[in-house]
Amino acid sequence: MKDATIALHYGYEKDAQKTMNVPIYMTTAYEYQDTDHAARLFALEEEGNIYTRIGNPTTRVFERRISALERGIDALAVASGMGAIFYSISNLVRAGDNIIISQKLYGGSITLSTQTLKQFGVSAKYFDPQKPEELIELIDEKTKLILFESIANPALTVPDFEGIVKIANEKGVVTICDNTMATPYGVKPIELGVDVVVHSASKYIVGNGSAIAGCLVEAKHLKEKLKSKRYPQFNEPDESYHGLVYTQKFENPFIARARLALLRDYGAVISPFNSWLLINGLETLHLRIKAHSQNALEIAKFLQKHPKVKKVNYPFLEGDENYEFAKKYLKFGGGILSFELDSYEEAKNFVKKLKIFSLVTNIADSKSLVTHPASTTHQQLSQEELKAAGVPEGLIRLSVGIEDIEDLITDIKKGLD
Known part of the structure; x- marks a missing residue:
């Protein structure tokens, strides 16, 4: 499918009612067939609906569509664009780590990275997104990610995608691109080698200022990078899931962990109604x-x-x-x-x-x-x-x-x- 067709049709299988519009599943919970079925779902042995804090059928349609438009393997919708930024960062860092951010960023992303993350023991360094060679000296063994925007807000700076990705890949560091300003129709960062794409879906995606929302999209190639010792949380057993190892269990370990651990515990859940608004917005983007x-x-x-x-x-x-x-x-x-x-x-x-x-x-x-x-x-x-x-x-x-x-x-x- 081409992009305009993806935006209108992808990821939705008409239910028994054959509705042309994606239904709004305005529910918190879902009935299980029996206790064995519930146990399989909670043990992640079977896919299905558990609780809307983890996932929702309406939201899932939006996630599939934005992932396809960005050429990702999977996506996670959350309650706001800042939620998407925070989840993408906190999924990769631990206390004592550092991140590198573009000096041309949205103000909220700067304060999150340089002020709020201090409370979690994470520090930030700046780089010029048009001078990726600066990254060579900035990256160390504790650096977990490089964050930049496809078009900076409000400076309108366009980064040197290829230069940033090349150095990040040589060093084994994850790249995150906020693609809010360009949209998937302006540029597809994953096709340029970026590992994670985030959006404030409150902007062009919804299109009319009617919903606060965000999303993060994982590139298929990210899994290999996450297997390195730089990212132990993806390769060590998660005791909350009886020793599950994300890079062994999932083809989409970044989104899987963001959904199953971060969304579960932090709870920045998008309303199914807002997901429905995003679906409608994508149709005309x-x-x-x-x-x-x-x-x-x-x-x-x-x-x-x-x-x-x-x-x-x-x-x-x-x-x-x-x-x-x-x-x-x-x-x-x-x-x-x-x-x-x-x-x-x-x-x-x-x-x-x-x-x-x-x-x-x-x-x-x-x-x-x-x-x-x-x-x-x-x-x-x-x-x-x-x-x-x-x-x-x-x-x-x-x-x-x-x-x-x-x-x-x-x-x-x-x-x-």
Whole structure:
């Protein structure tokens, strides 16, 4: 199947009612045939529904579809994008370990990696995602993962995928790519050698800002990397499952452990209703992302010529510092762009004058949104961290929707006047 067909049909076998729409299985529990059947399920000897904290039939359809679109072996849906980031990291680390993160990341991912994980005895180091050679000196025997974004939020940095993957593979370290901004239609990181892909499914996947959700997708090739002594939790017996060893039992050991251990114990469970919203969102994602990208490119070109604008960041804008990597790795630039005005006051006045763009910290809605990252999403960062993340005080982030492009440009003109 091609991607657009996968998004509409894959992973759903019509039940006895022959419903065309995937049903919402709004239930916490499932009846077992008898005690022997229940025992087999809990011993992981047989596949089936146990409890919605571990899995749900509606959610499973979404997981199959996003996994297929990302060319993975399996996926796990969770309650939020930050939940997906946390699960993907905590699945790999133990106290005393370290991780390496791109210096151009979403603010929440930075604070999780550099602040919250300290409480678990895990430290973080920064690297420039366009200078993967920095990883050579940063990786040590306690390094468990490298985290970066396919298009950085809000700096719009496009990483050197091949360079990062090459060094990570030489060192035997897992790579995790947050593909929220590009979507599976913009780039498929697993096809470029990445080991794990994560999404904030609250963004382009659901498409209309109606659900908070996240997901993580495992590459088939990851299993071999997890067999190394760098990742003992996948090769040592799990006593909570009577000595089960994940790399021996499963072809998808990363997702299996995230589901059976982390989701079981941490409980960031997605609602079946939200999974249903994601399923419906996936059906039109291939159409929406093209419209978002076309509108964003037109706005970027307009802003580039405006005298009040110091700088425009958009990967597919000719002359942009990310243009070379964007053309190499991405099919389109996505719907997010940022631009810089002279000061915080100018940024504040611009936002105040807008009528169509709504002041919202979310991104990737069908409707156009605007935010000021330095005072919202990246407010908790120091001045040094803001500079490294590419977030000056006059930076404006636009999440360009699928409205008529003339109306959007007119609104921006009024904001700049």
